[in-house]
Amino acid sequence: MNKEMQNFKEMLLATLFNSGAAAAGIADLTAAENAIRLHADQRLARFGRAVSFIIPFPRSVIEELREGPSNTYLHYYRAVNTLIDDLSIRLSARLELEGYETFPIPSSQRTGTKRLNSIFPHRIAAYLAGLGWIGKSGCLVTQKYGSRVRLGTVLTNAPLPPDKPLDLDCGNCNLCMKACPAQAIKGVNFTPDTPLTERLNPELCDQYQNKVRDSFGKRVCGLCLAACPIGKPL
Numbered sequence: 001m002n003k004e005m006q007n008f009k010e011m012l013l014a015t016l017f018n019s020g021a022a023a024a025g026i027a028d029l030t031a032a033e034n035a036i037r038l039h040a041d042q043r044l045a046r047f048g049r050a051v052s053f054i055i056p057f058p059r060s061v062i063e064e065l066r067e068g069p070s071n072t073y074l075h076y077y078r079a080v081n082t083l084i085d086d087l088s089i090r091l092s093a094r095l096e097l098e099g100y101e102t103f104p105i106p107s108s109q110r111t112g113t114k115r116l117n118s119i120f121p122h123r124i125a126a127y128l129a130g131l132g133w134i135g136k137s138g139c140l141v142t143q144k145y146g147s148r149v150r151l152g153t154v155l156t157n158a159p160l161p162p163d164k165p166l167d168l169d170c171g172n173c174n175l176c177m178k179a180c181p182a183q184a185i186k187g188v189n190f191t192p193d194t195p196l197t198e199r200l201n202p203e204l205c206d207q208y209q210n211k212v213r214d215s216f217g218k219r220v221c222g223l224c225l226a227a228c229p230i231g232k233p234l
Helices: 002-018 029-039 059-067 071-097 122-128 175-179 202-216 223-227
Strands: 023-028 049-056 102-105 149-156
Touching: 002 023, 002 049, 002 071, 023 029, 023 122, 029 122, 049 071, 049 122, 059 071, 059 223, 071 102, 071 149, 122 149, 175 223
Parallel strands: none
Antiparallel strands: 023 049, 049 149, 102 149
């Protein structure tokens, strides 16, 4: 059975790679039950695994954000999210064809005007799947692209062999905190048991993006992504 599930895992990940994902892995959600309790909708706690994958964001487009809000960034933000949702639906269908339950997490969805996170944090699944670590900005940081990625997640009850988190963090780097115009980043390294509010003030980030919308017409920032020294364009 283990070999069969390992082969099934490899097939699923290969499908993602062939469709544009730069990295993918399996998260054991039972290894971080307290983090799930803190950060996710409890209706989804029944899922023991997550298939996590990343789509790299064009680094030169992120770099433009240093000069201010960018319509090009907004265009590709929507395009990448569409690709993620498409891959998530395809992956979910493949798992359900084998008789497993799934729940594809929307690529970008707020759960209300007062709750600024999603029903399940993509970054937690990606962290548990070994795709990177959660930086001080609250974004996933990968070894190749830094935080210039978008994440996809499909929850499932399929007993897929899990990957392991990386033993890495941002160390003493605070460049994202210094770059944040909203002063929303507190410079605290992530741990699974640390509440988001001890690391970030998401309301300040939200308020700043509302100000940008008033002047630019759309909510956009991304300066923390552009500031990350890992994966910077040459």
